[in-house]
Amino acid sequence: MTQTAISIEDLHVSYFGNEAIRHVSLNVEPGNLVGIIGPNGAGKSTLLKAMLGLIPRDKGQVKILDKPVKEVRKQIAYVPQRNDIDWDFPITVLDAVLLGTYPRLKRFRRPGKKERQWALECLARVGMDAFSKRQIGELSGGQQQRVFLARALAQQADVFFLDEPFVGVDASSEETIVKILKELGEQGKTVVVVHHDLSKANEYFNQLILLNKELIGFGTVGDVLQSKVIERAYQGQFAFMNGMGV
Template identity: 80%
Template sequence: MVDHAISINDLHVSYHGNEAVKGISLSVDAGNLVGIIGPNGAGKSTFLKAMLNLIPRDKGEVKVLGKSIKDVRKNIAYVPQRNDIDWDFPITVIDAVLLGTYPHLKPFRRPKKQEKAWALQCLERVGMQDFSKRQIGELSGGQQQRVFLARALAQQADLFFLDEPFVGVDVSSEETIVNILKELCQQGKTVIVVHHDLSKANDYFHQLILLNKELVGFGPVKDVFKPEIIERAYKGQFAFMNEMGVSL
């Protein structure tokens, strides 16, 4: 039996000789919705990508479901930041979602009727079934993010990693996405989300990873989302957050 969904030990990452993530160690149990928060430049996206082996690590070990990333890749779904995606690429909504079925197909096999039916179910779950023939670049930001969540759902993964999924999306899309992420956790899935809006932390997450290059806090939201802990990460930005009405 696997003790933790994710285990990280002494993770370090550098860019051009500058350390972006320093010595992070933590473990996440299955079924949790975890927010990665911290000020701009804190290394949130870097940390997420390093966990997934998408960028090189200086040192450190990451285990997912007790194994290395490469051994469980098909069990991991990743939704990148919207600005990392080429929205001019000539692909329709349904074909984008079908990409999520490929990890479970045999070599050289293309999606067939069964996979297309499943992809449509995933689109229906995010409320985008009526847009299946559209080119993804024709959609609004919120619609695009729903489509990429549908692609992740189509993968039938055990772990979901989302990098800033709520940037540039409308309120309705954000609510849809959050509700689906909560449903996934109720099914025993583990969800990790890079997030910047502290005002939503209490409502959205079970646990928080608070970063400022180093690990400032980790645990249940009520234990991390405290003024003295948030101030250590945000420093000079703390007074500004109070003025903006962020409730701690």
């Protein structure tokens, strides 16, 4: 029986009594690169955090790799939005990536030579090994995002969640990140990304979740990026979307 990477059933989330997302149900199979798209305030980051159990759910069920999230935490990597991270925290680039090795260490054990070498390999993969001794706060936005992707890689996870990873990054860093995400998909890993730029959705992903508080569309990029489907989600912003050729 084939394992399902992500299963969501009738998910509802609210903040202070205000409905954020409702009636979201879908299944993601392993090896897919999935973009979560939708207008501002659509609940994209809320959906991501609810899947991870980082915020409470009003109702509904989420399973990762056919199990409750708390049972498969070690197999899940999460890269939060950059503005959710304390960049003044006194930690080097290498130490930040080493944090990704902790979930697979035995209790009370600290990273050793093997883990440091693996962390350096992950930094090399994102082109940041020359910055290993730098403080993370000294890096540019794109460099910081690469480091946190390296931390996710160091975790050797099966499912990756990234919240707006391309915001505030340079073109070179964006290209590097996309390349690695595609490699992960080719390795059978599942990648879910909150993204706001529809013009690159076809280039970056093979599946899309289109959200506007409820699920408007889910499936292949070609199926979701249909004008009638997009219009339902973006409504008044649709004229702008037409200008992009959607």
